[in-house]
Amino acid sequence: MHLIKHAAFAAAFTLSATSSIAQEVTLRFQHFVSPTSANPTYFMQPWADAIEEQSNGRIKVEIYPFMQLGGSAPNQYDLIRDGAIDGGWVVPAYQPNRFPEAEALELPFMTTKSAEEASAAAWVYTQDYLMDDFQDVHVIAAHMHGPGIVHKRGGAIETVEDFAGLKLRGPSRPATMLLDELGATPIGMPVPQFPEALSKGVVDGGVITWEMSPSLKLNELTDSHTDVAGDRALYNLYFIWAMNKDVYNGMPEDLRAIIDANSGMMASMWAGNAHDTGDAVGRDVMIADGNEIATLSEEETARIVALGENVTAHWISEMNDKGFDGAALVAAAQAAVADNIADE
Structure with missing residues (x-):
């Protein structure tokens, strides 16, 4: 098992001196694209807003674009695993041969042109074949983008x-x-x-x-x-939205439940739908x-x-x-x- 740096884990939390009920958690998530692109606009930020609202502000989610917290897009999985960041967006394909079973979803003409449909399939396939590969992190969603x-x-x-x-x-x-x-x-x-x-x-x-x-x-x-x-x-590309396992496990049970309520199939399809929305917008820009x-x-x-x-x-x-x-x-x-x- 990989040992998580306790300092990074501790830094993720701000504890109330009075009671665990008032505990506040700040989660720092990172991605590698523009904040105006589809997934950050239509999934990541709304997801963060939902977490904050449903926790009555006890969880704050900060989203950092362009790898502002450090590192590079290919090593994002390791940054999450090691606790350098609390969570983020991972393209397993950026580390060739490390997650080979995920490539099945990326083969030519495998998915439909609906990213939402493809993402539902990605979540099912992930549960059946990839959770062992991603056992060092806590997977929130698994999704695909739209057609290449x-x-x-x-x-x-x-x-x-x-x-x-x-x-x-x-x-x-x-x-x-x-x-x-x-x-x-x-x-x-x-x-x-x-x-x-x-x-x-x-x-x-x-x-x-x-x-x-x-x-x-x-x-x-x-x-x-x-x-x-x-x-x-x-062709298509496979992604996961994931967080550090120790950070997730260290949260109070009721706050973990809020993360869980915004995870799984619904979150995967939400992320896919974000790409469908963005595809329509992007195509219109190219035409214009x-x-x-x-x-x-x-x-x-x-x-x-x-x-x-x-x-x-x-x-x-x-x-x-x-x-x-x-x-x-x-x-x-x-x-x-x-x-x-x-x-x-």
């Missing part, structure tokens, strides 16, 4: 052949595996590095959501935005600025789906070599997605 879109300088993607030679940013192993299969040169990087890489010509574009586009200034740094046809996402908005034909999408199946087959083989049942993980992710598609 190809954003690039120059004209929109029209055929698979248009990917040839493009240097494209990808956020995860499954995403970069797909870009490689498409003929692009994939460059893995966390989202905070993407705008600078674009402005310096390190990449020609990349894959990311509509909702992140305005805060990353993709309306200025790129010219076109291409989605695939159909109701499935080209005159950027080219395109959707691949069904025929070209079918070609990409076939290449995506190659990625999934390769991933299954890799997982088998690591001692996992890759096909079973893919089937479980597919079942979680199928079971959480909203009725029309």
Whole structure:
């Protein structure tokens, strides 16, 4: 077991000298994007406000953007585990091969284009397969973002052949595996590095959501935005919203209950819905600025789906070599997605 620094744990609390009933807790959560982007706007801050309101102010939640408390996006999980921060937003894919089972949800065309539906599936899959991986932290929510879109300088993607030679940013192993299969040169990087890489010509574009586009200034740094046809996402990315385990366990029972009431499936779907809301807003910004908005034909999408199946087959083989049942993980992710598609 990893030993939590007691000093960091103690610093999270301000205790009343009179009674435990008056105890106040300040929780410092951190993320790595703009506070105006979708998840902070429509989930993180409302979540923090709900915690404060429901605790009658006994819990104060402070949200710090842009990694203001220190560290980098890839080591966010360790910052939470070690008590450097009380909680935060984690992309497990930013540490390749550390949480391999989570990648099943990130495979090509695995999820629908509804982040809320995908996030419901993510919570189910997390409960069944990932809680051992995340046993060093207290998981509040597990969610996905909306569909990944190809954003690039120059004209929109029209055929698979248009990917040839493009240097494209990808956020995860499954995403970069797909870009490689498409003929692009994939460059893995966390989202905070993407705008600078674009402005310096390190990449020609990349894959990311509509909702992140305005805060990353993709309306200025790129010219076109291409989605695939159909109701499935080209790729997706898996996140957890988590807090330090000792901080959570050290809270009074009634205050833990407030965290619990804002955790699990409802919080996961809330986070997903935040991305759906932000996707609509982000797409409108790109349109308003005159950027080219395109959707691949069904025929070209079918070609990409076939290449995506190659990625999934390769991933299954890799997982088998690591001692996992890759096909079973893919089937479980597919079942979680199928079971959480909203009725029309």
